[in-house]
Amino acid sequence: MEFLSQPLTLLTFFPLVGVLALAFIPGERKNLLRWTALGTSLVVFALSLWVLSMFDASNPSLQLGKPLPWIYVAGWNIHYHLGIDGLSILLVLLTGFLTPISILSTWTAVEERVKDFMMFFLLLEVGMMGVFLAQDLFLFYIFWEFTLVPMYFLIGIWGGPRRIYAAVKFFLYTMAGSILMLLAILFVAIKAGTFSVPGLITQLPELYASGVIDPQTQIWLFLAFTAAFAIKVPMWPLHSWLPDAHVEAPTAGSVILAGVLLKMGTYGFLRFNIPLFPQAAVQLAPWLALFATIGIIYGAAVSYAQSDVKKLVAYSSVSHLGFVMLGMFALNEQGIEGAILQMINHGLSTGALFLLIGMIYEQTHTREIKVYGGLWKITPIFGTIMLIASLSSMGLPGLNGFVGEFTILLGAFGAGLDGGAFQPMGGVWWASISAFGVIMAAVYILYMFQKMFLGPTGSIVEEVKHHGHPLRDLNWREILTVLPLLIFIFWIGLYPKPFFDLMAPTVKALVAALPLVP
């Protein structure tokens, strides 16, 4: 039971305490259920801060957990190994941060089957934490697949009219990618004789050097991992499940989906693809940049033509995550650090957008953009917060989105020059075309903001008044739900140094290990 004494174990599995507690609370006591879930998630957030306080940012390697033998027969060498480093600390914090916020957002939105909702939500948190902390491929795979299950139920039970379709699609698409990854995991583990990620990082280079795994195979392995992560991200053209999942998911589900679950994909690239298959990463970087760039432009263009506001934001995720991919495969410090920060940023700003859309949806029960209009006059606080979230999403300097996008584009541009990862194909074009996506982001975000909050008052205002529930501005609980996000939107925008400091040494080490000829 040595594993129980590890702080990261506590962090990962603490939500189960909440699940257990919820199991003993009768389903009618909805508020008690809500408070229990919220309390649990807040404790988890506190634990993540505790982990942060113990985290040594200057140390680039894995910390706060040592591998314990788990399954040790027939050359399996599977460890129970949770660890944290600069690549994951921020995502762990984001998970701990967004979960209570999402739970808070369900306070009045989820009235049916509260108990089960909260249990699934806390189970989901276990899975997400595990994904970001697991340092053994087997363990990682378990957590990775496990996150699908509660999310599947969250969409399928509490979602919109086409929830079942969306839930099954979400499940199958994600699984389609991960089973290919499973094969690659097994292949790598058989060849190297271990499932441990740090172990593989030290052993694989020898196998590459000795020709046990030839470059072609390395590329196939890279692609198999890519299948899992690219679908999750989702990278164009594998994004087809995303609009369905987002549109049908309940608000809290959308927030977590956009905020954390998509990041599992990008994180996977960073944690596994790049360090485990460095040659392949370098070789394929321009291709990934191609897809990322198409995703940026395509996502932005498609987003603009949506009539459903949740879909609009969903497609904007395709565009935003394209930036993350672009930065990551720039394979230089600026790009990767920007990509990590952008993962957080996207979680914050898109999370805020989904929360806000959920709040208005609760009142109007429609997401059709065209019925809205002129809301800023009626709900000034809501409008202002929405404006900030929108501006953050479109990368206004001074807010978080800019710091991420700017560093990503800077890195990607540099990667297009001599010695950079994009030099062999495309060069600076990827960054240049992607920078165009910044304009397009303004187009669709401003379109959304204008059509909902500016202009003449929309028909929905009269309609809800007619039904006896005139549109009201945000109440204190709702403001409290989004306020933390706003604080970080400004904080990261104005003073991102603490965030970069957390990841810089690890990223530096990661980049240094890449076979890029400067």
Added chain:
Amino acid sequence: MENHGFAFLAPWLVFAPVVGLLINIILGGWFMKQPWGEKAIGAVAVLASGAAFVVSVLLAYTVSAAHGEALTVPFAQWIHIGTLELDWTFRLDSLSTTMMLVVSGVGTLIHIYAIGYMHEDVRFKNDIPRYQRFFVFLNLFIAMMMILVSGDSYMMLFVGWEGVGLCSFLLIGFWYDMDTLGRSSWANSNAAKKAFITNRIGDFGFLIAGFLMFWYLGSFQFDQVFEAAPALAHEHPGIIVLITLFMLIGVAGKSAQIPLYVWLPDAMAGPTPVSALIHAATMVTAGVYLITRSAELYTLVPQAQYIVAMTGAGTALFAATIAVGQYDIKKVLAYSTISQLGFMVAAVGMGAYVAGMFHLITHAFFKALLFLSAGSVILGLERGHHHLAHHGHGHHDGHHEEVFDPGDMRNMGGLRKTMPVTFWLYMIGTLALAGIVPFAGFWSKDEILLDASLHYPGVYALLTIAAFLTAFYMGRQVWMVFFGEARHAAAAHAEESPLIITAPLMVLAALSLLGGGLNLPFEGFHNLGHWLEHTLHEVEALPLNLQVAGISTGLALAAIFVSWWLYGRNPLKAKQPDPLKKPLGLIFEGMENKWFVDEGYWAVFVNRYVDISRFLADKVDWWFWHDIFHEKVIAGTYNWLSNVFLNDVADQKGIDAFANFLGRATQWLSAATRKLQNGFVRSYALSVLLGVVIILGYLIFK
């Protein structure tokens, strides 16, 4: 930090307005419920802006005490990754302090003006609570503008650069639920969006320039960039050309140059103080500031300089022609602004940075004056109209049969009598803009023309024609607005504005009158030149050239005469078409309709983008990718395959068909399979047998 006088105050350039806006956000709602609420809000905002002005003065003093030496005031780290080191650091030198003074000075005056203007505006528009929001935005603008001019690196400048774009968006769309005439409409919010997006196109250029700069020059910090630039210019001059030209795209966006100027006329949807402050005096000059700031880059690449100069000169002329054909008092001024910005860009393009900055300053004075006076005129008409609506018709049901446009010059006329103060203020502004001695505009414009005449004859020609047109359209405006007879009842009942509005105008008028003194073309009077020399290092101080000055003055006077001939001699009557319409024919049609540039852009870019994105979204992504590919192909194949193998196909027909095939091989088997069609147990057995046959076949014949 060493003791550098008041340099430590630099962050307060930004903090002062931010404090002001925070106070107004937090307490504004409460203020608005008090009888003195509007005044309190206005006072807070004015004090905040005024504080920034005081800080600017102190900083300018500090710089001058340090003999123009550039001071940097580090405040905080921003983005540090690898070699990328971006900081929140303020830069104090003669150039930045000049800009600070202009921004906060003119800004404060306009804040004061806005107290009076908005008081009436929110009442005409029937939405008093929005008063609070205006001053929050205005303070935010000052803060952003201060970041823009005081940043020590291109990226900090960029923060302000986009920040003012945001404020511009917010303020253009201030009356977001109506059009300029107060009708419920998307028009104003469309204008706001257009401004932001057009600016973003420019920002794209800025960003690319930034990337090139960082990877080739190693930094964003001004001094480091300038230090590394000559070496790069030696090795890869093309890169510097690229940097400067991409920067020009940014400038074109922000300073409304060809081809991105189209947002500025629409921006007049914002309340008049906004037009004056943001879209005339300060924000739009940011591009000029950027080029001046980057002088050391532009100087290295004459080709790029030439392109900048030609862009500016072309814009100056092009916009001036459009201004001639406009009827809206603010639109004329808007195109005039574009034109004057063209003068400035042309100047800095030619390397005449001092001339450009000089014109920037004087233009800030007289164009702010003109806009604010125009605002006063519009308010006057609104008052007249309001008066009519209440007294003339007895009841006011909100549905005018004919919507009254208080900004349309065709509704004006004869205001000289009803609004005398405004008239005189307007006249000073007009003369300054037209370039009549000794108003400020004359000196600054003359300096630009002089520079052009020495080095760039093409630019000189364009600018001279533009100057002629400038005087003409201003003359036309004055005759139409203030002379002749009122062409609308509202004009006849127009009322003069109160002191809170006219007082700031008087200050600006004084500045417009005397602003030329900053940099007179006489030995010993090149004050601005010497001041900026600390930052720009090499400036040429040219003496007055009587030939150039003579030509421009002569042309200006001629233009005013022509305008009198056309519009003053026989004042326009109501509904009478413009007298230029007939002689100029199609040309006037073009001027009137802005040469159809908007329509062209719409047809070529905007509609195409909408089409493409609709096509991608509806056809490619949803219809094809989501429905056809993922639903029909993937999911469909899935179900189809499963059905193929299902009882009625595979378990029966599939196997049977296969058996039939074998059956043709031998009569006997064929007879067997015919009977086999209704036997399930036996078809199962057949399946087993087939398996056996295939396996054995493989083993034997492999």
Added chain:
Amino acid sequence: MPQLNLSDFYTLLPAFVLTGWASMLLVLDLFIPRGSKGLTAFLAAVGLGLTLGITLVQAGSSSLGFNGMVVLDGFSVFLNALLLVSGLLGIALAYGYVRRMGLERGEYYTLMLFSVVGMMLMVQAADLIVVFIALELLSIPLYVLAAFNNRSPESEEAGLKYFLLGAFSTGFVVYGIALVFGAAGSTSLYGIVAAAASGAPTLLLSIGAALILVGFGFKVAAVPFHMWTPDVYQGAPTAVTAFMSSGAKIAGFAALLRVFAVAFPSLTADLTPVLAALAALTMIVGNLIAVSQNNIKRLLAYSSIAHAGYILMAFVPYGNPQVMPVSVAAGLFYLVAYAVTNFGAWGVVIALEKEDGKGLEISDYAGLFWKNRPLAIAMTIFLLSLIGFPPTIGMVGKFYLFRAVIDGGFVWLAIVGVLTSLVSAYYYLRVVVTMFMQEGEPQAASEFWLNFTWGLTALVTVIVSFVPQLLFEWASNAVLRLF
């Protein structure tokens, strides 16, 4: 010719004890009154428990018995234990079910015991004669059990189909054995491998081996010998189906593995492609047809076919001495995972089955979660395990299985495996969707041993996935005696 001694009996002791017990029970049952057949069930369980004890005592020993006709080794102990546990689970499932369906007769349990004996004999067989006898011994009681519900035409039809096709496939086995005997001059597995090494005619041998493969392929429901499976599984009483789908499969695979690994390693080049093709075909067809099933028993039947394909994958590299131990261990582990999960899933089916045979459509599961949470959660766990999803034993099993396949160099087969398991997710999820996301009023029977069975198997399914070490060790130690 050596004399029989105690060691011979020790080798086959569990089978002897169980045979004796079953015979005794057959007689004893006559004296048990009709209303208290629960006693018979109890006694049958005691017999299985006793035998299980003996089997566990045998762990670690290895011997040949009866002149090399039967063998005791780690492999047989492991599988005997598994079979006995399956028997126990089968009785636990049947206990309330037969009563509820009005089928409560003592022979049910006796027949089960005899079938288990056949399965155990199959596991221990070292001579093709024993293999044949064991095959019949396990099959004949199953034919009867399948038709046990004589009031149901479906049950009779299932029995008849199973019987006719089973006999048909037995014919192939016997003929195959004859050919092998002809080629090798011996029916002993060890004799065959020796003969093959000294130059027996390969074609004859491989044809014989292929015919034996057909027979076992039929027993484990591999495509294209699978067609009886859905009909029989659907028609047979559900408790029988549960037992049959696990026990017969385990025994079939055990014999397949032992016969092929011991007797035919020399035929690898010939048979590996056949095995690979069968595995791939079985996975594909099983999973694809399952997609459009609406009856839960048929769905699980196709799932059972599909899983035969997965387990078959483990056999593909049987001739590669480096990989063989891993692949045997993986196969065994997966058999355990499958058996546990399978019993649980059938347990849930039994809980929802009505006296009149209703309650077997997937739509009858609508809203189960909101009516009976534990049952729905258990079913979800079983279905996830069948998909191969964490945190279940099925996921660990697939992990192990794919590892063996990749280790053996059959990456393409592994790809087929994962892709078909993706397909399987589609139809398993339909059940989950129905249980959680649709409205309905399902009624579930609540009987102690039934609840115990699905509860226990659900717990095991989850817990073992976290601590699989012990089971891994057992499976890896369950080595075949190769000489």
Added chain:
Amino acid sequence: MVPTNFYITLSAILFATGAMGVLVRRNPLIIFMSVELMLNAANLAFVAFASQHGSLDGQIFVFFVMTVAAAEVAVGLALIVQIFKSKHSINVDEVNSLKG
């Protein structure tokens, strides 16, 4: 002496005949007889091989096969009788309520 191959060929023909009988006949009794034919074909092969190898194993096997076949018959006939009782038909093609 007749070569073993002849016996084997004959047994193969018998086996195939049996298998085809299973496929084409509808009466379960006949089908079962066909299965018996297959088994006996195997028996023939066993005996032939046994004499070729001079080993008794094959002949012993034959006895086992015969015994087991008898046991199978017992079960099979019982099943068929049962079906006949409820369906009044023993046509296997009518035993097809389970499908899909």
